[in-house]
């Protein structure tokens with residue numbers, strides 16, 4: 555349950571763009587571009603964006619979604635010679651790669667400025683409510699610790715310029731908006747396999763009740779944004 559509802563990353567993307575000074579003409583290399591949401595935000599500020607992602611399907615969707623940018627299939631561990639880059643951005647990428655230190659070192663090799671984001675500590679991320687609600691069916695969770703971006707940047711030979719926290723509300727319009735993605739996720743399917751959909755629905759909605767206003771649910775989650783020089 556970490557994909558989040560549509561549009562949740564708007565505040566995160568805005569903070570990266572502000573912190574890294576991305577604006578008209580900035581040459582951005584978007585590492586792990588996914589389907590192009592951060593690229594679209596950078597293009598909207600006038601940046602010249604190239605994105606790479608290891609998933610060809612994501613690259614195809616990014617090309618359609620953001621025709622102003624260029625996208626290619628690639629591995630953020632091996633950037634080769636990408637040509638001139640002002641900012642290399644790794645937005646919500648590090649949790650997906652085999653070697654985060656190497657990805658940051660590569661980013662610093664090809665760009666004078668590196669911007670990187672990650673989830674904050676679990677106690678500051680209210681989406682943990684989903685995992686907590688499913689514990690009776692799946693057993694105790696072992697949440698991964700939040701990455702120490704400061705230490706990773708130092709290990710990659712980068713010099714930290716700023717390290718910020720930004721809260722991104724995950725807003726779900728109604729019960730269906732909450733339960734649809736959960737029921738389709740790996741943990742949702744496992745919980746339903748163990749206890750059936752009614753028990754899972756009841757447990758999740760009971761745990762989310764403090765976050766409900768009218769029909770909608772809002773979960774606040776903290777993210778970290780680090781900008782470093784190479």
Ligand SMILES: C[S@@+](CC[C@H](N)C(=O)[O-])C[C@H]1O[C@@H](n2cnc3c(N)ncnc32)[C@H](O)[C@@H]1O
Pocket residue numbers: 563585586587588589590591592593606607608609612628629630631644645646647650651652
């Ligand atoms: C959470 S998504 C990133 C979303 C995107 N940066 C944004 O903000 O809109 C993580 C992406 O990292 C990609 N990825 C994972 N390992 C990678 C690697 N070694 N090199 C490049 N991309 C990778 C995945 O395919 C996925 O699209």
